[in-house]
Amino acid sequence: MKVGIxxxxxxxxxxxxxxxxxxxxxxCSYIFHNEDIVNLFDYRMIILAGGFSFGDYIASGRLAKFxxxxxxxxxxxxxxxxxxxxxxxxxxxxCEANLLPGVLTFNxxxxxxxxxxxxxLNYKTWDLNLNLPIAxxxxxxxxxxxxxxxxxxxxxxxxxxxxxxxxxxDFIAGLYDNNNxxxxxxxxxxxxxxxxxxxxxxxxxxxxxxxxxxxKI
Amino acid sequence: xxxxxxxxxxxxYKTIVKRLGRELNDFEILIFASMTSEHCSYKHxxxxxKKLKNKNVIMQDQNAGAVKFGNNNYIFFKLESxxxxxxxxxxxxxxxxxxxxxxxILTLNCKCLLLGNSIKFGNFDNKKNENLFNEVVRGISxxxxxxxxxxxxxxxxxxxxxxxxxIVNVLALGVVNPNDVILSNAKPGLxxxxxxxxxxxxxxxxxxxxSKSLNDDINDEQKNDKLSVQISDPFMKRKLIMGLKEIFDKxxxxxxxxxxxxxxxxxTSELVSKGHCGVNLYLDKVHLRQDELSPQEIILSESQERxxxxxxxxxxxxxxxxxxxxxIGVSIFGETIKDKKYNVYFNNELLASLPxxxxxxxxxxxxxxxxxxxxxxxxxxxxxxxxxxxxEYDICKILSHPNFKNxxxxxxxxxxxxxxxxxxxxxxxxGVSSIYIDKDNILGVSIDxxxxxxxxxxxxGVELSFIESYRKLVARGFNPVGVTNCLNFAxxxxxxxxxxxxxSVEGLANISKKMNVPVVSGxxxxxxxxxxxxxxxxxVLAMVGHLDNYKSIINNSFSEKxxxxxxxxxxxxxxxxxxxxxxxxxxxxxxxxxxxxNYKEEVLYRDIIFDLNKKNIINxxxxxxxxxxxxxxxxxxxxxxxxxxxxxxxxFPQNDCYKELFGEAxxxxxxxxxxxxxxLKEIFDKxxxxYKILGVTNVNGTISFNEMTFDKNSFYKAFRDT
Numbered sequence: 001m002k003v004g005i006x007x008x009x010x011x012x013x014x015x016x017x018x019x020x021x022x023x024x025x026x027x028c029s030y031i032f033h034n035e036d037i038v039n040l041f042d043y044r045m046i047i048l049a050g051g052f053s054f055g056d057y058i059a060s061g062r063l064a065k066f067x068x069x070x071x072x073x074x075x076x077x078x079x080x081x082x083x084x085x086x087x088x089x090x091x092x093x094x095c096e097a098n099l100l101p102g103v104l105t106f107n108x109x110x111x112x113x114x115x116x117x118x119x120x121l122n123y124k125t126w127d128l129n130l131n132l133p134i135a136x137x138x139x140x141x142x143x144x145x146x147x148x149x150x151x152x153x154x155x156x157x158x159x160x161x162x163x164x165x166x167x168x169x170d171f172i173a174g175l176y177d178n179n180n181x182x183x184x185x186x187x188x189x190x191x192x193x194x195x196x197x198x199x200x201x202x203x204x205x206x207x208x209x210x211x212x213x214x215x216k217i
Numbered sequence: 218x219x220x221x222x223x224x225x226x227x228x229x230y231k232t233i234v235k236r237l238g239r240e241l242n243d244f245e246i247l248i249f250a251s252m253t254s255e256h257c258s259y260k261h262x263x264x265x266x267k268k269l270k271n272k273n274v275i276m277q278d279q280n281a282g283a284v285k286f287g288n289n290n291y292i293f294f295k296l297e298s299x300x301x302x303x304x305x306x307x308x309x310x311x312x313x314x315x316x317x318x319x320x321x322i323l324t325l326n327c328k329c330l331l332l333g334n335s336i337k338f339g340n341f342d343n344k345k346n347e348n349l350f351n352e353v354v355r356g357i358s359x360x361x362x363x364x365x366x367x368x369x370x371x372x373x374x375x376x377x378x379x380x381x382x383x384i385v386n387v388l389a390l391g392v393v394n395p396n397d398v399i400l401s402n403a404k405p406g407l408x409x410x411x412x413x414x415x416x417x418x419x420x421x422x423x424x425x426x427x428s429k430s431l432n433d434d435i436n437d438e439q440k441n442d443k444l445s446v447q448i449s450d451p452f453m454k455r456k457l458i459m460g461l462k463e464i465f466d467k468x469x470x471x472x473x474x475x476x477x478x479x480x481x482x483x484x485t486s487e488l489v490s491k492g493h494c495g496v497n498l499y500l501d502k503v504h505l506r507q508d509e510l511s512p513q514e515i516i517l518s519e520s521q522e523r524x525x526x527x528x529x530x531x532x533x534x535x536x537x538x539x540x541x542x543x544x545i546g547v548s549i550f551g552e553t554i555k556d557k558k559y560n561v562y563f564n565n566e567l568l569a570s571l572p573x574x575x576x577x578x579x580x581x582x583x584x585x586x587x588x589x590x591x592x593x594x595x596x597x598x599x600x601x602x603x604x605x606x607x608x609e610y611d612i613c614k615i616l617s618h619p620n621f622k623n624x625x626x627x628x629x630x631x632x633x634x635x636x637x638x639x640x641x642x643x644x645x646x647x648g649v650s651s652i653y654i655d656k657d658n659i660l661g662v663s664i665d666x667x668x669x670x671x672x673x674x675x676x677x678g679v680e681l682s683f684i685e686s687y688r689k690l691v692a693r694g695f696n697p698v699g700v701t702n703c704l705n706f707a708x709x710x711x712x713x714x715x716x717x718x719x720x721s722v723e724g725l726a727n728i729s730k731k732m733n734v735p736v737v738s739g740x741x742x743x744x745x746x747x748x749x750x751x752x753x754x755x756x757v758l759a760m761v762g763h764l765d766n767y768k769s770i771i772n773n774s775f776s777e778k779x780x781x782x783x784x785x786x787x788x789x790x791x792x793x794x795x796x797x798x799x800x801x802x803x804x805x806x807x808x809x810x811x812x813x814x815n816y817k818e819e820v821l822y823r824d825i826i827f828d829l830n831k832k833n834i835i836n837x838x839x840x841x842x843x844x845x846x847x848x849x850x851x852x853x854x855x856x857x858x859x860x861x862x863x864x865x866x867x868x869f870p871q872n873d874c875y876k877e878l879f880g881e882a883x884x885x886x887x888x889x890x891x892x893x894x895x896x897l898k899e900i901f902d903k904x905x906x907x908y909k910i911l912g913v914t915n916v917n918g919t920i921s922f923n924e925m926t927f928d929k930n931s932f933y934k935a936f937r938d939t
Contacts, residue, residue: 009456009544012365016637031540050635052363055452112358114632115625135362135632188634195654196640196767 001214004031004043004072006090008064013050013087013190020190021047024206033069040072042081044214048090050135050188060104061092070097077180083213084182088136091174091184100175100184101150102143108167112137116198118162119173119187123155125206130201132187134165139186141168148188151175159185181213225250229580236575244561244568251479253579255428255743260580261709262741265719268726271735271763274699279401280321280475281389282737284699286763287658291398294390296664296703296759297334298742300425302446303356303385307349310335311356312449313420313918314522318389320475321363323458324524326399326465327391330636331652332361333370333664334387335703335757339380346375349383355596356449357387358630363451364458368631369642370664370759374620378668378753379500384745386703388664388759392654392671399465401474403492403527409485409551410533411476412464412540413523417506420447420480420519430708431743453522453545461541467539469532474845476523482516484525485551486559490573495558500568502550507679512563527553584715591713595673595857598808600800601876609927611803615844615879616851617935618802626939640767641693645937646852648773649693649762659770661695661762662746669807670754670796675720677811678796679756679881680728684814685842686760687732691823692840692887694771694830695762700729702739702758707751709743712715717754725756731816734760765769771830772837774856775914779836781850782897783909784822787877787885788846789868794880798843801877812883822885825906834893834900841886845879849888851932854914860929863912865922874923890914 003026007014018028031038031046040046054063056093064070072091073084077099086094093098107113114135121128143151148169159174166186174185192202225246233249234240234427241249275283281295290573315332322329336353339346353791360467361368464470472492474484481503489496500515510518528536533549540547548613554560559576561569628643633650640659641651649661663686671678683700689695702725706715729736745752764770788794795809802857829835839853846865866874891897894910901908912922920929 009459010363010452012363012455012635016635019637051365052455054451055363055450055455056229057452071585112362112363112632114634115629133634135634137362191634191637194637194653198639198642200632 001026002043003028003045003047003075004040005029005047005049006031006033006069007049008033008053008067010053010055011049011051011089017047017049017087017190020193020202023193024203031069033067040076041081044217046073046082046084048086048093049091050088053089053093060089061096064093065097066171077182080181082181082214082217083209085209086184087190088186088188091186092138094182094184099182101147102141104138105140105142106138107140113166117165117187120160120162121205121208123158123176123212128204128208128211130204131199132189132201133191134187136186139166139168141172143169154178181217218482225253229253231584233575233579244513245571247517248482248569248576249483249579250425251517252576254425257479257483258579259741261582261584261743262718264581264583265722266739268722269729269736269739270578271729273735274737276398277737280324284737286392286654286660286698289394290392290654291395292390292392292660292761293322293325294388294701294759294761295321295738295740296386296388296701296757297321297740298703298705299385299387300383300705300742300745303353303383304747306446307352307383308356309446309449311353312360312451313447313521314385314387314785315357315360316449316454317477318387318522319366319454320477322389322391323461324395324399324473324475325391325393326400327393329366329389329391330638331390331662332366332368332388333662333759334368334385334651335372335664335666335691337374337376337379337384337755339377339382342373343380345381353383353385354630355625358700360449360451362632364455365635367633367636367639368634369639369652370662371628371643372664372666373624373627374668376668376753378750380750382745382747382752383667383863384705384752384755386705386742386757388701390524390662390761395414399470399473401472401488401491403472403488403494403553405494405553405555407471407527407529407553408533408549409496409498409553410526410528410536410547410549411481411503411523412526412547414453414520415506415546416503416510416515416518416523418514418518418522421514421517428744430746446707447519447521450522456543457522457524460539460545463539464536464881467535469536470526472526472527474525476525478519480516480518480520481525486573486576488525488527489553489559490577492553493557495554495556495560495573497554497560497923498551498562500550500561500563503549504546504548509873512561513566514559532672584709584719586716586719587712589713589716592673595808596795596810600806600808602803606872608925609931610849612927612932613935615799615802615848616932621798621844621848623937623939625845633713646773646855649689649695651770653767655766659764659767661690661764662759664756664757666755667796668755669715669801670811671721671756672753672807673796673809674811675717675754676724677813679721679724680814681754681811682758683728684819687734687819688757688842688885688887689842690760690762691826692771692838693773694769694827695764697734697760697762699737700734700758700760701737702756704739704741705755705757706743706750707746714751721754721756728814732819766895767879771835773839775837775853775859776857777859777891777914777916779892779914780894781911781914782832782889782891783886784889784906786884786907787867787909788882792882792884793881794876797845797879797881799845799875799879819885822887825904826887829897829900834896835889835891837890839888841888843879845881846886847878853888853890855936858933859914860917861912861920863922865911867909871923
């Protein structure tokens with residue numbers, strides 16, 4: 001299964017994601033954000049990897065949304081060509097680009113937080129307890145009334161922290177827009193794959209994605 | 218620009234004139250002032266640092282040294298100080314400290330795998346110290362996290378001697394295939410290229426500024442000092458990392474050197490001096506941040522995120538296009554030549570023409586070494602603790618001391634999992650961290666320092682620090698293979714300080730030879746004082762160990778119903794425990810003597826532990842260091858919130874048990890937990906190894922020993938709560 005990993009200047013999790021997905025049997029390649037000759041339709045999944053795209057200057061993800069690759073991703077989504085997955089900075093970019101509702105802002109302790117957290121993944125018949133690492137400064141999810149209503153109506157809040165980690169509204173750690181095939185999440189499932197890592201729950205997460213979404217697209 | 222030549226003395230000036238056979242012009246004076254500053258030239262220290270040379274180290278003369286790690290890897294690593302900038306501008310100082318050490322590793326074409334830090338401050342009863350602390354941590358966090366390298370290990374201490382000051386030492390470690398290393402030796406006929414950020418007026422004279430003592434009272438000078446601190450740009454660094462990787466991978470670079478202290482000047486002069494050739498530099502060709510920079514400022518600017526690379530003519534175009542792709546600034550501003558001359562031009566005017574070897578090798582001083590009075594007094598004082606014991610209260614006081622307790626509020630601000638290779642990250646009980654290199658090569662790393670002990674006895678204090686790192690690695694199954702150091706001292710021209718320095722280096726050189734763990738690299742920072750108060754000699758060591766399978770890592774926390782063995786001798790009346798942590802915590806005293814290390818015994822214990830690990834006889838090990846026997850037991854119990862029942866005091870009456878409970882002696886001691894006590898006992902007996910059986914872990918609510926019982930939760934709470 002072909003997966004494209006988008007690289008902006010300042011992205012820093014592209015290699016981590018590549019190694020993890022290769023280990024899980026995906027066929028990965030990097031896509032540099034301003035490459036002209038790229039056809040996203042070749043890929044079943046496009047991943048916006050973690051990091052600090054364009055230094056996260058002004059606000060995280062705010063500059064990346066103006067990159068040429070975002071237009072291509074919008075086209076990819078409209079044509080329902082596959083899944084778009086944003087991890088950490090990728091989630092921030094998706095929110096900034098209005099591809100997912102809400103915003104991600106500074107953690108409520110106003111500090112970077114790097115630790116393992118317990119999460120609940122809930123979607124249709126799937127009900128998983130996950131332990132995954134988080135590493136972010138701007139992971140505090142907020143949505144206005146209207147957006148929050150949409151999230152609830154469409155049951156987009158598929159991934160939640162067990163505890164209040166960073167101040168996120170309703171403990172939201174990730175969103176899944178089922179209609180448009182877009183997932184965004186703050187935790188790093190790609191860092192919980194290898195046997196030597198503290199947790200291997202990232203495997204469950206990608207299994208969920210494969211079984212539930214990729215095999216159905 | 219203001220002339221700022223405070224590190225070049227009249228005598229030094231005369232010597233240079235004599236060697237050169239002519240007077241210097243103003244521009245050349247500035248060049249020499251920077252290059253002969255302590256920071257760049259190590260003029261007071263290099264005579265002594267030669268003792269640290271070791272033939273097992275690879276490329277000791279490069280930006281960092283390396284050891285072989287498995288069959289196909291070199292591991293380069295180095296500690297570096299950024300104390301002076303951090304004291305003046307803590308956020309930028311700490312951030313650019315990381316930036317600098319990463320460049321040292323990057324320039325060799327290494328993949329940078331981990332970062333670490335050792336940071337020291339005064340106590341929080343002073344607001345300024347708290348602010349310095351918060352800003353330094355924020356600086357490390359913002360910069361380190363952005364560039365995508367995990368911060369896996371660290372050490373933080375708060376002591377009065379660091380009042381109004383900050384010690385910021387940072388570690389970077391990288392791995393490279395031996396065939397791919399890029400050196401910093403030039404040859405004639407190459408283009409000199411500067412890559413990365415624009416050159417601005419920040420950090421001009423940073424090297425000379427870092428070679429003097431800071432003083433709080435002089436405001437004007439402080440304002441000047443602020444200008445000597447560089448500004449960080451982690452985003453540019455990330456782009457530089459990505460761009461350089463592509464340039465290096467395509468083998469477009471002949472030699473490379475990072476632009477650190479004294480900027481373009483020191484990087485280019487080192488390149489040509491190592492390559493025994495010369496260079497023509499055209500400073501007007503460098504890409505600048507602002508117009509109207511003088512040639513002095515351009516050559517001395519310490520603007521961050523810049524690298525100098527030497528490139529063959531036919532590769533230039535490819536380098537330029539890769540730089541463009543990654544949005545990195547680039548300019549070609551010189552060429553290397555056969556003639557051994559360091560020529561600097563600005564708008565076609567020749568500003569300086571000097572032999573490079575004088576520049577990089579001007580002076581070497583000898584220091585006076587006489588045992589200071591204070592040591593003679595302090596080592597005679599015997600630490601007594603009064604008999605009016607409130608052991609529970611004192612234990613809580615030790616466990617809750619900021620230098621001992623849980624530091625999750627610090628390390629949770631550092632991304633420790635990016636890179637996807639972290640096996641052991643930072644944890645509440647501290648200790649060794651571990652990174653996956655490949656299937657057969659697992660790396661362990663420990664970072665530590667013992668300022669109080671080195672203050673009391675520079676040589677033995679350093680040896681004990683060294684051996685504590687060694688024991689920590691051994692306790693988790695890693696075989697120590699190399700060490701790097703950062704030597705932070707006060708004013709080296711003071712005789713007490715020069716004694717501390719020379720003896721510390723002697724200790725390090727001696728034990729590294731004895732234990733066969735070579736010193737691969739290092740850094741010296743002098744003049745660490747404010748308002749004429751000296752810091753304790755702060756010798757930070759980062760040690761690296763090797764293991765061939767991550768499954769062989771030894772646990773560091775005990776489980777339920779295990780028997781705890783003490784491997785080693787319990788402390789007795791004869792042993793010295795100078796500088797032990799509990800003395801400082803309970804009575805604010807730093808007194809006593811430190812015994813010599815028994816090197817053979819250390820190796821013997823290492824071999825026994827590795828053998829026991831292979832035979833699966835042990836479950837977990839907690840090495841005994843800061844806080845002594847009790848602290849090691851506590852750390853072993855903490856993770857699984859266990860209780861304990863047994864004996865900890867063997868050689869002293871119960872009302873005089875502190876030395877045995879908390880003392881830190883020089884002999885090796887490890888706590889070992891096992892469920893196979895008979896087998897373990899048999900092996901120890903057969904090999905005539907010193908040991909004691911201390912007791913058994915349980916899930917009760919108490920920790921009890923020698924008929925004293927304590928509520929375990931009060932201890933856990935004291936340690937955990939921040």
